[in-house]
Amino acid sequence: MSFASARAAQASKPSKKTPPKPHPRPKARVEGKQKPGRPTMYSPELAEAICTRIAMRESLSNICAEPDMPTETTIYKWKQQRPEFSDLVRRAREHRAEARADHMDDLAADLRAGKLDPHAARVLLEHERWQAGKENKRYADHAQIDVTSAGQQLQSVDAVAAIEALLAALPALPAPTVLDTEAVPTSGER
Numbered sequence: 001m002s003f004a005s006a007r008a009a010q011a012s013k014p015s016k017k018t019p020p021k022p023h024p025r026p027k028a029r030v031e032g033k034q035k036p037g038r039p040t041m042y043s044p045e046l047a048e049a050i051c052t053r054i055a056m057r058e059s060l061s062n063i064c065a066e067p068d069m070p071t072e073t074t075i076y077k078w079k080q081q082r083p084e085f086s087d088l089v090r091r092a093r094e095h096r097a098e099a100r101a102d103h104m105d106d107l108a109a110d111l112r113a114g115k116l117d118p119h120a121a122r123v124l125l126e127h128e129r130w131q132a133g134k135e136n137k138r139y140a141d142h143a144q145i146d147v148t149s150a151g152q153q154l155q156s157v158d159a160v161a162a163i164e165a166l167l168a169a170l171p172a173l174p175a176p177t178v179l180d181t182e183a184v185p186t187s188g189e190r
Contacts, residue, residue, distance in 0.1 A: 041070055042078055042082070047078075047084075047088055050063060051088045055093075057096055057100060060072055060075060093136075097133075098136070100128045100135070100139075107124055
């Protein structure tokens with residue numbers, strides 16, 4: 001029997017499929033019982049372990065690739081839902097900038113010892129410097145200046161509106177008076 005004839009014979013048989021059963025309605029939650037779904041694996045100890053590894057220059061993708069660690073999506077959700085965890089991660093990234101500065105010293109030492117190609121070392125050093133500047137303002141290329149007046153933040157001014165107001169006030173100003181004067185030469189101009 002060929003494949004085509006077997007397929008035709010199967011198609012001619014009546015189907016014995018039963019309609020799918022409707023999904024059971026979820027039960028109402030009883031007060032005091034746990035929410036349905038997978039329990040969170042968040043704990044202060046796990047948060048501290050993740051942040052310690054971040055501070056030591058380990059990438060979040062490498063940390064989350066391990067089987068006993070949460071996914072990157074979970075980490076980002078924790079940062080949104082838990083302010084204390086978000087603060088821990090922010091501080092870990094600031095500390096990671098300092099670890100990057102130490103690593104740059106090691107790279108420079110390897111370059112001096114001839115263990116690194118100068119062009120490769122330049123790329124690595126630039127990358128570490130750029131990352132450190134993004135993670136900690138202390139290592140940034142430019143300083144951010146906060147302009148305040150008497151401890152209060154300055155108000156922003158709409159320059160166009162200010163110029164229009166000045167031009168509108170010009171006709172109300174008194175006309176300039178002409179002074180009749182004579183130029184007197186100084187001692188060096190005679």
